[in-house]
Amino acid sequence: MTNKLFMTMLGATPTGRHIEQHDIYFGIGTEMKDLVPQIANFWPEGGPKLHVDAWREVNHVEGHQIEVVDREDYQPTGLKLFFLNLGGYKHGIFDEFHQTCLIVADSHKEAIQMVKNTSFYEEFNLPPKGYSHVDNKYGLDVDDIYEIDEILNDDLKQKYAIKITKTDKVLDDDKIELGYMKLNSF
Incomplete structure (x- = not known):
């Protein structure tokens, strides 16, 4: 299998x-x-x-096929799979809302730009203190963002890599x- x-x-x-x-x-x-x-x-x-x-x-993520391959067989394509946890607020509701996102991008900066274009940022934005934000990207410091390939547990990271292939197929x-x-x- x-x-x-x-x-x-x-x-x-x-x-x-x-x-x-x-x-x-x-x-x-x-x-x-x-x-x-x-x-x-x-x-x-x-x-x-x-x-x-x-x-x-x-x-599948955004027109890309996602596969797990043996680390020794991995040929980097420049594309990376990122996990982001978005946080936001709504007036009068005592809660912080979240949306998790998987994004394929070639850099951290591009992934953050892509996620800021989601409807979540408009719907859950409550200035001046409750701006929508990229929250604890995988439970880590707010200023960090990690590729999935980096946050796998150590055993998995040593054995496997995430292969991302752009496809025109639906x-x-x-x-x-x-x-x-x-x-x-x-």
Whole structure:
């Protein structure tokens, strides 16, 4: 079977927290159940209530085919796959809204420019203190942005690379699975 890149939204209520917390994890396997040990290692504080709220097999992003290849066979194309977490606000609502984005670009600067052209920036922009912003790009410092290839866990990073191929073919959107999914359900 072929290895695939998976994007997962994890949820848990760690000890000492009042509401469910979320994080994003990217892993590689032939199917979702291959990621269960990776997920448990990624967020051990999640404990027995650690679960998946959403997942996606990442095959296509913005007219590009996404493949996982052995690192030793990888031929760079100059294109990179970026994950960005957008944050924004709406007047009178006590919350920060988020939208996660996968962007294919050749640089961090280009990825940020592309994401600033989304409708999210207009809809969830509340000046002067609540400007829409590129939030904690993968839970890291606000001023940083990382390629998916860089934020994979060390074992995966050493074995695999993300191959991105532009295509003119019409590609179906990746299917997104939603719901409360316990890790032992995979």
